Amino acid sequence: MIPKDIAADKMTPEEMWKAVSENDASYDGLFFYAVRSTGIYCRPSCKSKVPKRENVCFFDTAEGARTAGFRPCKRCRSDLAEYQPIREIADKAKQLLDDSFRRSCEWNRELRQLGVSKRRMAEIFKEEYGVTLSEYVGSLRLKEAKRLLSDTGEEIIDIAYSTGFGGVSSFYRFFKNETGLSPAAYRKEHCV
Ligand SMILES: [Zn+2]
Secondary structure: OOOHHHOHHHOOHHHHHHHHHOOOHHHEOOEEEEEOOOOEEEOOOOOOOOOOHHHEEEEOOHHHHHHOOOEEOOOOOOOOOOOOOHHHHHHHHHHHHHHHOOOOOHHHHHHHHHOOOHHHHHHHHHHHHOOOHHHHHHHHHHHHHHHHHHHOOOOHHHHHHHOOOOOHHHHHHHHHHHHOOOHHHHHHHHOO
8 A cells, every 4th residue: 555645646746756857666656757748658767868847747647648648668668557666665675674684784785776765765664664674673683682592592792793783782782772681681581
Protein backbone atom coordinates (compact mmCIF):
# COMPACT_ATOMS: atom_id res chain seq x y z
CA MET A 1 0.00 0.00 0.00
CA ILE A 2 1.20 3.47 -0.79
CA PRO A 3 1.60 5.62 2.30
CA LYS A 4 -0.99 8.37 2.33
CA ASP A 5 1.33 11.32 2.42
CA ILE A 6 2.99 10.42 -0.83
CA ALA A 7 -0.08 9.25 -2.73
CA ALA A 8 -0.32 10.91 -6.10
CA ASP A 9 -3.29 13.10 -5.23
CA LYS A 10 -1.34 14.63 -2.35
CA MET A 11 1.77 15.39 -4.34
CA THR A 12 2.43 18.90 -5.47
CA PRO A 13 3.70 19.59 -8.99
CA GLU A 14 6.88 20.86 -7.34
CA GLU A 15 7.43 17.55 -5.61
CA MET A 16 6.76 15.61 -8.79
CA TRP A 17 9.07 17.85 -10.76
CA LYS A 18 11.80 17.35 -8.17
CA ALA A 19 11.37 13.55 -8.47
CA VAL A 20 11.62 13.82 -12.26
CA SER A 21 14.71 15.98 -12.23
CA GLU A 22 16.40 13.62 -9.75
CA ASN A 23 15.26 10.41 -11.55
CA ASP A 24 13.90 9.29 -8.21
CA ALA A 25 12.81 5.66 -8.62
CA SER A 26 10.85 5.66 -5.40
CA TYR A 27 8.17 7.67 -7.21
CA ASP A 28 7.78 5.15 -10.00
CA GLY A 29 4.23 3.99 -10.24
CA LEU A 30 2.95 6.94 -8.24
CA PHE A 31 2.73 9.19 -11.26
CA PHE A 32 3.94 9.60 -14.84
CA TYR A 33 5.21 12.65 -16.62
CA ALA A 34 4.76 13.53 -20.25
CA VAL A 35 6.79 15.87 -22.39
CA ARG A 36 4.79 18.03 -24.77
CA SER A 37 7.68 18.68 -27.13
CA THR A 38 8.34 14.97 -27.76
CA GLY A 39 4.87 13.50 -27.19
CA ILE A 40 6.32 10.84 -24.88
CA TYR A 41 5.48 9.86 -21.33
CA CYS A 42 7.93 8.45 -18.79
CA ARG A 43 8.33 7.12 -15.30
CA PRO A 44 9.90 9.54 -12.80
CA SER A 45 13.11 7.48 -12.78
CA CYS A 46 13.61 7.60 -16.56
CA LYS A 47 17.24 8.21 -17.35
CA SER A 48 16.53 10.15 -20.53
CA LYS A 49 17.49 13.80 -20.61
CA VAL A 50 15.56 15.90 -18.09
CA PRO A 51 13.05 17.91 -20.12
CA LYS A 52 12.33 21.59 -19.78
CA ARG A 53 9.92 22.22 -16.93
CA GLU A 54 7.49 24.16 -19.10
CA ASN A 55 7.07 21.19 -21.45
CA VAL A 56 6.17 18.73 -18.71
CA CYS A 57 2.76 17.66 -17.51
CA PHE A 58 1.87 15.02 -14.94
CA PHE A 59 -0.51 12.09 -14.92
CA ASP A 60 -1.58 9.75 -12.14
CA THR A 61 -1.60 6.78 -14.49
CA ALA A 62 -0.04 5.64 -17.74
CA GLU A 63 -3.59 5.28 -19.03
CA GLY A 64 -4.18 8.98 -18.43
CA ALA A 65 -1.07 9.92 -20.40
CA ARG A 66 -2.06 7.65 -23.30
CA THR A 67 -5.57 9.04 -23.37
CA ALA A 68 -4.09 12.53 -23.63
CA GLY A 69 -2.25 11.37 -26.76
CA PHE A 70 1.23 10.62 -25.42
CA ARG A 71 3.29 7.59 -26.45
CA PRO A 72 5.19 5.37 -24.00
CA CYS A 73 8.94 5.88 -23.69
CA LYS A 74 11.08 3.09 -25.14
CA ARG A 75 13.76 3.71 -22.59
CA CYS A 76 11.88 3.43 -19.30
CA ARG A 77 9.10 1.31 -20.79
CA SER A 78 6.41 3.40 -19.19
CA ASP A 79 3.84 1.15 -20.86
CA LEU A 80 4.78 -1.88 -18.78
CA ALA A 81 2.88 -2.50 -15.61
CA GLU A 82 5.70 -3.59 -13.35
CA TYR A 83 7.48 -0.97 -11.38
CA GLN A 84 9.08 -0.62 -7.99
CA PRO A 85 6.39 0.46 -5.64
CA ILE A 86 7.33 1.89 -2.28
CA ARG A 87 6.62 -1.39 -0.55
CA GLU A 88 9.13 -3.21 -2.70
CA ILE A 89 11.88 -0.70 -1.97
CA ALA A 90 11.17 -0.88 1.75
CA ASP A 91 11.24 -4.67 1.63
CA LYS A 92 14.54 -4.67 -0.21
CA ALA A 93 16.01 -2.25 2.31
CA LYS A 94 14.88 -4.44 5.19
CA GLN A 95 16.32 -7.53 3.52
CA LEU A 96 19.58 -5.72 2.99
CA LEU A 97 19.77 -4.66 6.63
CA ASP A 98 18.90 -8.19 7.79
CA ASP A 99 21.86 -9.44 5.76
CA SER A 100 24.39 -6.74 6.50
CA PHE A 101 23.76 -5.37 10.01
CA ARG A 102 26.80 -7.24 11.34
CA ARG A 103 29.09 -5.26 9.12
CA SER A 104 29.69 -1.95 10.79
CA CYS A 105 28.61 1.07 8.71
CA GLU A 106 28.43 -0.84 5.46
CA TRP A 107 24.67 -1.11 5.44
CA ASN A 108 24.42 2.60 4.91
CA ARG A 109 26.47 2.37 1.77
CA GLU A 110 24.66 -0.69 0.51
CA LEU A 111 21.32 1.01 0.84
CA ARG A 112 22.44 3.48 -1.77
CA GLN A 113 22.51 0.69 -4.33
CA LEU A 114 18.74 0.64 -4.22
CA GLY A 115 18.77 3.84 -6.23
CA VAL A 116 16.87 6.02 -3.79
CA SER A 117 18.27 9.08 -2.08
CA LYS A 118 19.26 8.68 1.55
CA ARG A 119 16.60 11.08 2.75
CA ARG A 120 13.91 9.40 0.69
CA MET A 121 14.95 5.96 1.89
CA ALA A 122 14.73 7.12 5.50
CA GLU A 123 11.19 8.36 4.87
CA ILE A 124 10.08 5.22 3.05
CA PHE A 125 11.46 2.93 5.73
CA LYS A 126 9.96 4.85 8.62
CA GLU A 127 6.64 4.97 6.81
CA GLU A 128 6.55 1.22 6.20
CA TYR A 129 8.03 -0.11 9.42
CA GLY A 130 7.49 2.66 11.95
CA VAL A 131 11.14 2.74 13.00
CA THR A 132 14.16 4.52 11.62
CA LEU A 133 16.86 2.66 9.72
CA SER A 134 19.31 2.92 12.60
CA GLU A 135 16.70 1.87 15.15
CA TYR A 136 16.05 -1.19 13.04
CA VAL A 137 19.74 -2.00 12.73
CA GLY A 138 20.08 -1.47 16.49
CA SER A 139 17.28 -3.96 17.18
CA LEU A 140 18.92 -6.57 14.96
CA ARG A 141 22.25 -6.07 16.68
CA LEU A 142 20.72 -6.25 20.12
CA LYS A 143 18.88 -9.46 19.31
CA GLU A 144 22.01 -11.07 17.91
CA ALA A 145 24.15 -9.88 20.84
CA LYS A 146 21.67 -11.29 23.34
CA ARG A 147 21.67 -14.59 21.52
CA LEU A 148 25.45 -14.81 21.46
CA LEU A 149 25.72 -13.83 25.11
CA SER A 150 23.23 -16.39 26.34
CA ASP A 151 23.80 -19.25 23.90
CA THR A 152 27.53 -19.19 23.25
CA GLY A 153 30.75 -18.78 25.14
CA GLU A 154 32.10 -16.16 22.75
CA GLU A 155 34.20 -13.43 24.29
CA ILE A 156 32.35 -10.15 24.74
CA ILE A 157 34.91 -8.31 22.67
CA ASP A 158 34.29 -10.71 19.79
CA ILE A 159 30.56 -10.31 20.14
CA ALA A 160 30.96 -6.54 20.00
CA TYR A 161 32.71 -6.77 16.66
CA SER A 162 30.66 -9.57 15.17
CA THR A 163 27.44 -7.64 15.79
CA GLY A 164 28.72 -4.61 13.94
CA PHE A 165 29.97 -2.36 16.71
CA GLY A 166 33.16 -0.49 16.11
CA GLY A 167 34.48 -1.35 19.53
CA VAL A 168 33.72 -2.70 22.96
CA SER A 169 32.88 0.63 24.57
CA SER A 170 30.22 1.51 22.02
CA PHE A 171 28.83 -2.00 22.41
CA TYR A 172 28.69 -1.64 26.19
CA ARG A 173 27.06 1.75 25.99
CA PHE A 174 24.44 0.55 23.52
CA PHE A 175 23.72 -2.68 25.35
CA LYS A 176 23.41 -1.04 28.77
CA ASN A 177 21.19 1.62 27.34
CA GLU A 178 18.85 -0.91 25.75
CA THR A 179 18.70 -3.53 28.50
CA GLY A 180 19.79 -1.78 31.67
CA LEU A 181 22.48 -4.43 32.06
CA SER A 182 26.08 -4.72 31.02
CA PRO A 183 26.75 -7.54 28.54
CA ALA A 184 28.52 -9.51 31.28
CA ALA A 185 25.62 -9.10 33.69
CA TYR A 186 23.20 -10.10 30.98
CA ARG A 187 25.20 -13.21 30.25
CA LYS A 188 25.26 -14.12 33.92
CA GLU A 189 21.50 -13.81 34.17
CA HIS A 190 20.63 -15.60 30.97
CA CYS A 191 23.31 -18.19 30.55
CA VAL A 192 21.93 -21.71 30.60
ZN1 LIG B 1 11.33 7.35 -20.32
